[in-house]
Amino acid sequence: MKTVDFKHARGPDRMRVYAIGDVHGRLDLLQEMHRRILVENEKSPPFDWAVVHLGDYVDRGPDSKGVLDYLINAQKKTHRMLTLAGNHDVGFLDYLDKGDTHGIFARHGGKQTARSYGVTIDFDDAGSAAAGRSALLRAIPSAHVDFLRGLRRSTVMGDFFFCHAGIRPGVDLDRQNPEDLIWIRWEFLDDPRLHAKVIVHGHTPASDVEVRQNRVNLDTGAYASGRLSAIMIDAEGKSFLEAVA
Template identity: 75%
Template sequence: MKTVDFKNARGPDKLRVYAIGDVHGRLDLLQEMHRLIQLQNQKSPPFDWVVVHLGDYVDRGLQSRGVIDFLIDGQRKNHRILALAGNHDVGFLDFLNTGDTYGLFARYGGRQTALSYGVNIDFNNDLSIASGREALKEAVPTAHWDFVRRLPRSMIFGDFFFCHAGIRPGVELDHQNPEDLIWIRSEFLDDMRRYSKVIVHGHTPATEVEIRPNRVNLDTGAYASGRLSAIMIDGPNKSFLEATV
C-alpha cells in the first residue's frame, strides 16, 4: 500500500480545502472562523474551495441550536459548506430517540444543548429527564433532526481523509467501521504508521493543533479554551487558522 505523510501530502488541484475542529456550541467562534476564511479567500482567491466541519456541533457550549442553524443556513446558500458527524451529534439523536439516562448526551453537556432549545433538564432527576426529553423532541425543528441524521462519517480530498475521531489502524479506509470514525481514541492516536491518506480529525482536545506525519488533530477544546482551530490545504501548502473572540 502506498503511504503518504503530512509534509508531502497534497490537496486536490484547483480546490482549497478548509477543515474546522470541534465547535461544541460555540457559535461565536464558528462565525469568527468563517469570517477569517472569507478574508483569506478575498486576500488570495482560490480557483474553488470547500469548508469541512469535523463534527461535535452540540453539547457543552451554550449555542448548540445556533450552531446547527448556522450550518443548515450555510449549506442552503452554498454547496461548499460540508459537515461530518461527531459522536456528540449522534448522541444527541440517540437521547431524543431512546431517553438514555447514562448516554453521552446525559453525561457530557446535553443540558446546555437542551437549554439552547429552551428546555431545562435536570439529569439527576428521572422525572425531569423523561418530561424534558419529550419537550426537547417537540422543540427541535425537523430540519435539525434531518441535518444530524444525514451527516456523513468521512470525506476524502486529495491526500487527506477527514473524519471526526480517527480510523482503525490496519483497516483500509473504505472499510472503516462508522463507529470508529466518531469514537476511536488511543488505538489511533498512539499509532505511528503512515496511511494511504493523512487523517484530519478532532474529538480529542489538545492545547494546540497536533501535527503528526500520519494525522492532524484540530480539536483545541473551543468550548473551554475559547480557541477554534482550522487547517487550510491548498495544493502542497498547508497553514492553520485560529478563531478567538
C-alpha cells in the same frame, strides 16, 4: 499499500480545502472562523474551495441550536459547506430516540444543548428527564433532526481523509467501521504508522493543533478554551487558522 506523510501530502487540484475542529455550541467562534475563511479567500482567491466541519456541533457550549441553524443556512447558500458527524451529534440523536439518561448526551454536555432550545433537564431525576425529553422533542425543529441524520462519517480530498475521531490503523480507509470514525481514540492516536491518506480529525482536545506525520488533530477545546482551530490546504501548502473569543 502506498502511504503518504503530512509534509508531502497535497490537496485536490484547483481546490482549496479548509477543515474546522470541534465547535461544541460555540456559535461565536464558528462565525468568526467563517469570516476568517472569507478573508483568506478574498486575499488570495482560489479556483474553488470547500469547508469540512469535523463534527461535534452540539453539547457543552452555550448555543448548540444556533450552531445547527447556522450550518443549515450555510449549506443552503453554497454546496461548499461539508459537515461530518461527531460522537456528540450522534449521541444527541440517540437521546431523542431512546431517552437514555446514562449516555453521552446526558452525561457530557446535553444540559447546555437542551438549554439552547429553551428546555431545562435534570438527568438525575427520572421525572425531569422524561418531561425534559418530551419538551426537547417539541422544541427541536425537524430541520435540525434531518441535518443530524444526514451527516456523513468521512470524506476524502486529495491526500487527506477527514473524519471526527480517527481511523482503525491497518484497516483500509474504505472499510472503516463507522463507529470507529466517531469514537476511536488511543488505538489511533498512539499508532505512528503512515496511512494511505493523512487523517484530519478532532475529538480529542489538545492545547494546540497537533501535527504528526500521519495525522492532524484540530480539536483545541473551543467550548472551554475559546479557541477554534482550522487547517487550510492549498495544493502542497498547509497553514492554520484560529478563531479566538
